[in-house]
Amino acid sequence: RVDQAEIAFKDAMELNPDLIGPYVSLAKIYISTGRAEKAISQYRILLEKKPDLASAYMAIGTIEEQLGHYDEAExxxxxxxxxxxxxxxxxxxxxxxxTEKKCDLDKAFIYAQKAKAATPEQPAILDTVGWILTKRGSYELALSNLEEAILRWPNQPTIRYHLAVALKGMKRFDAAKEELRKAINTKEEFPEIEDARRLLEELS
Incomplete structure (x- = not known):
């Protein structure tokens, strides 16, 4: 079925090279079948035809980041x-x-603020702003962003972990432990789970 879909999208591109959909759909097939580099190439081909397509650069950045190619993603x-x-x-x-790969918090904060200005109620963006502020030691400002993020996305364990770190920075240890327990007990897997367990042990 994947092979048939690939052929269909390639045929669609030949029939109408200016249509965006088939390029994106083919790239998604490449990603889902472990051919990330081919997906990037597909988006590059699309950009040759549509050089002002910001979403294609966004897709390339996401794939490059997942591959660990951080300079290319940036x-x-x-x-x-x-x-x-x-x-x-x-x-x-x-x-x-x-923030996470380049440790450039000042530059990161500029872009996080731009993202927040564009979509101020998006919890993932509030989390990013809050986490950068936490890393900079601005715990009270961090807390307001992270608390709003968790209100909007209550079951997201990474946000709860970030909130716990900010609370620890404010010496609100009981509240930090409560957030860590909630993060660890969630059904969702999250990258910081071992960090959360270590921090809970440290605070207990």
């Missing part, structure tokens, strides 16, 4: 933002990348 997110200045997903992803 470049792709920047290209998306050059086309669309208020493209919140690209700004948020770039802020997260700069």
């Amino acid at each position: 470049k792709a997110y920047m290209q998306a933002l050059e086309i669309k200045l208020d493209f919140a997903p690209a700004a948020n992803n770039l802020a997260w990348l700069l």
Whole structure:
């Protein structure tokens, strides 16, 4: 079925090379079947035809980041933002990348603020802003963002972990432990679970 879908999308591109949909659909097939580099190439082909398509640069950035190609991901997110200045997903992803992989908190905060200005109620963006502020030691400002994020996305364990770290920074240890327990007991897997367990043990 995957082979048939590939053929169908390639045929559609030949019939109408200006249609965006078949390029994106084929790229998604490549991603789902473990061919990330081919997906990137597919988006590059699309960009040759539609050079102002910010979403294609966003897709490339996401794939490159997942592959651990952080410089390439940063470049792709920047290209998306050059086309669309208020493209919140690209700004948020770039802020997260700069925070977690590049340790450039000042630059990360600029992009996180841009993302928040564009979509101020998006919990993932509030989390990014709050986490950067936590890492900078601005715990009270961090707390307001993280508490709003968790109100909007209550079952997200990463946000609860970030909230716990901010609470620890404010020496609100009981509240931090409560958030850590909620994060650890969630049914969702999350990358920081071992960090959460270590922090809970440290505070107990």
